[in-house]
Amino acid sequence: MRSLVTDQAEVQVSLEALDVPVPGPDQVLIRVEAAPINPSDLGLLFAGADLSKATAGGTADRPVIRAPLPPAAARATRQRVGQPLPCGNEGAGTVVATGSSDAVRRLAGKTVAVAGGGMYAQYQCADAAFCLVLPAGVDAVAGAASFVNPMTVLGMVETMRDEGHTALIHTAAASNLGQMLNRVCIEDGIPLISIVRSAAQVKLLTGQGAQHVLDSTTESFMDDLTAAIAETSATIAFDAVGGGLLASRILTCMEAALSAGSPYSRYGSPIHKQVYIYGSLDRGTTDLTRNFGFAWGVGGWLLTPFLAKAGLPRITAMRERVAASLTTTFASSYAGRLSLAEALQPDAAATYARTATGTKYLIIPNENATAAAAR
């Protein structure tokens, strides 16, 4: 699958027929059996296009989806115009060929997961060093999402600890990632405040043992959040929403909780309050009211630079923890499965690109459309 932005401010996502690639000496060739559509895949796939205006083209086997880019999206993707980019950050499958080195040969026949990009494909080569051999009893479907969400969740917890905080706030918290973070925080005894947008999502998370779940659409949200922060001392938040006032409201409530009972200071509480924006469910501007003193920070957060800073021993420990609990703590759930061709139907794209709770899909690259549809 390839995503191309044209100089006519249009994105075209299509399937390209290629020869099966040949692995290098330290690589394996994976027959990809499952690859999730994560929110982090959508930006590359559709480049911020307006999918309500998407049109279908091509043939049944080789469909092409086209959609126009609003001006801001066209500006933001100028540098990729004319380059057909491979899609799909992560996935899992069977090693069907290996490079020549001895260390690589022992992976032959194993089921492995990898986050090397280009996984929306029937076959893909990957460096053996980056492959996670799935434990017995974990198939490619269960192991397909073993990298992005699990490592992001653990990266958030590690960042919290590194920066001296002891409790967490998470937004859009009913997502697959949010549910996973809830399970990790319960396991590790970390107080977590989950912010969601509906009563149904509150119910979903409390049903999974979450203690502090707040609906940001309620009247009492600011008071409830302030009370929960006072109880947990959560001074760091990870925000998947990005746009609007949510990050600002979190900082306002942190400041209210921290300064309650203290003598007035025009500079606010000296305790640092941090919001990291790691997603962009709302693409509008982030608006900060700055009524929360001067000891605050808002910044971008991404898994890759965190891992680069963390270093290999820590990454290895994180991966081992994930591998040991792929069907429990780090399990993902999907609304359905799609073949490569099905993923390029405008209706399907409009559904999975909503990134709403319960609309996460799995691509099954090596089944034909009929078999996948029958499920």
Add this chain to the structure above:
Amino acid sequence: MRSLVTDQAEVQVSLEALDVPVPGPDQVLIRVEAAPINPSDLGLLFAGADLSKATAGGTADRPVIRAPLPPAAARATRQRVGQPLPCGNEGAGTVVATGSSDAVRRLAGKTVAVAGGGMYAQYQCADAAFCLVLPAGVDAVAGAASFVNPMTVLGMVETMRDEGHTALIHTAAASNLGQMLNRVCIEDGIPLISIVRSAAQVKLLTGQGAQHVLDSTTESFMDDLTAAIAETSATIAFDAVGGGLLASRILTCMEAALSAGSPYSRYGSPIHKQVYIYGSLDRGTTDLTRNFGFAWGVGGWLLTPFLAKAGLPRITAMRERVAASLTTTFASSYAGRLSLAEALQPDAAATYARTATGTKYLIIPNENATAAAAR
């Protein structure tokens, strides 16, 4: 001088007659001869009130200025309702009495500068340890502003170095503080990009040797800023404006300069871009467009926590540098002088509270109104 926020959403600033205070064993009593009105004083003084609706009251000797607080200002100052707060962060004067300890007695008769608060007063006690003895040839007027602006300027430069940057961007850069930062950067060989809001301010700073001065009101501002960042590699900015899109535009230009010529990455340049907001000339929301990748941070910056982190040896070195150049590098200039009573006239307050370039005033607490007005 005392500032009081009432429960009727009004600020009242007035003069209170007090006995001359008696210094503690390790304190000195200072006859205050000059105290600047810094932007950082105005928040405490007027609590965000609407000064266009200010009214004068009291008597000629003991005037009272009253002004209503807009709802947001009233909310932000709830914790100080009913407490008359002393005003004036810093100033200088003569030590007219000392505490009993030997170390303190040798300050008798000296001209000292101090940033201990409550300096809009005829007499004020201060801890001797925090007093800077002004060098020969530097009087109280020249030494009145020897703490807030000079230490802020040096704190910015030190923060830049601590966080691994090599060049600086500064906004509202024609201010006293901005001119001082320009002189320090020239001395230290640090590339500085100064952002101002008029051609006259461009001329002012270039006349003082500044190399990169950009007018944010021009059509070509974004292109000019991107080019200046590409030339200087400035990846940290200190922003006194706070509200609006300026911080966001700076990050956008940093990203454009950093990613120029690189292959497309949907996550943007991996080089961290930082904007610290240290003022609030625009009290509106800070709006971030987030079209600058994920390696960015926006945060509050204040002198006091910086100094707390820096530690005493570094603070001492900074203070020594300031003391040695108070009439050159670290000199301030004033639009005029005001007595305590004059500072409480609505017309005067409306002028100095504008915090526009060239409207910085000095309070002379121990002259009567007539003498000060004659100058």
